[in-house]
Amino acid sequence: MNLNRMALVFPGQGSQYAGMGAAWHSDFTEADHLFEEAADILGYDLKALCMAGPITQLSRTSYTQPALLTISVIAFRRYMHEIGIIPEFSAGHSLGEYSALVSSGVLSFGDALRLVQERGRFMEAAAEAGLGSMIAIRGAELNVVEEFCRLHSTVDQPAVIACYNSPNQYVVSGHHASVAVVAGKLEQRGAQITRLQVSGPFHSPLMQHAADRLAIELQKYTFHEAQWPVISNVTAQPYSDVDSIRQGLILQMTHPVRWIQTMQYMANHGVKQSIELGPRTVLKNLAKEINTTIEVLSLDRDLDRVELERRFSIRDWVALSLSLAVSTPNANWNEDEYLKGVILPVRRLEELLRNSESGSSPPPASEQRQEILGCIRLVLQTKQVSEGEQKVMLEQLRRDQDGAVSNFN
Secondary structure, X not given: OOOOOEEEEEOOOOOOOOOOOHHHHOOOHHHHHHHHHHHHHHOOOHHHHHHHOOHHHHOOHHHHHHHHHHHHHHHHHHHHHHOOOOOOEEEEOOOHHHHHHHHOOOOOHHHHXXXXXXXXXXXXXXXXXXXXXXXXXXXXXXXXXXXXXXXXOOOOOOEEEEEEEEOOEEEEEEEHHHHHHHHHHHHHOOOEEEEOXXXXXXXXXXXXXXXXXXXXXXXXXXXXXXXXXXXXXXXXXXXXXXXXXXXXXXXXOOOOEOHHHHHHHHHHOOOOEEEEOXXXXXXXXXXXXXXXXOEEEEOOOHHHHHHHHHHOOHHHHHHHHHHHHHHOOOOOOOHHHHHHHHHHHHHHHHHHHHHHHHOOOOOOHHHHHHXXXXXXXXXXXXXXXXXXXXHHHHHHHHHHHHHOOHHHO
């Protein structure tokens, strides 16, 4: 049972900047291991590129994609080390979907890195003809954007919605001639148009050749069962199995990113809290515009990082769990069972509480949370609390942790 309705979200291309992540990976030893692994696989010093640029190179698709994946995976590892709550879902925006798949164990970091390096090359090659462009649109109704795309597209010169980012922002991609006409028509209607600095018409039919090449590349890699559901960009639904993930990654190249629908799906399935793992705060900002009940905290924002540590502190979690373990009435008078199932786990919780207060270097938060949950379940079972009551108590424990910080909002 997941005690927090948490989702992890990962940003896509456009979030990169020189120096990204420095605030939260400079003192995290696992970051260095991942940068070293990345350098071995890619054949260049990715850490130097991420930290110092030049931004012209960092913004080239074939470099951007491995860089963003690596920074997002470092962010995820830090999250698991310090917060460690298993999410209900993870999801990523475009390239970020690969980061989400690494987080849930579908792809190893090394395999995902190799894949996105090739993906970036395929996308760059498909864009070299210079036929495509992308625009971001604000202040236009969706049905108007869809209608203009339909009216001014041809098979050879498509213009399609590439991203449903928020009710205020859509991205159109395709042949530069058709996209220019759509942009002009929308500007006449008062919409605000931003021409995106990208190397090609991503998420449009013009990426079909890149999608075909990616389909062949994907066959080389082993995909594992997800440890928790990952939501597809294409369907805005969780992937059902490994085969659907491969298919989804191919379709993603030529189909739109349904980010509004993804956030709505998570909200409809009880998610209240989301954490953006990667550079900038793009997904946090979009979440406010989508106007779901989900609050997003971004690891790349100092105030959010402080709030994350405060809101989901292990010390508070173990203290609440210990209180529940001790205060729950007992209905089991077998001394041996009581010793093993109540006294020993309570002592272990007391020890974990002392450790959390001593400042010693503890094991990752994800491991501690599993152990704490195991202790509390054992105590409740041994005290012969019914399964229904156990469920209610664990749910209340979650609310107590959330409630301890609800006054902050």
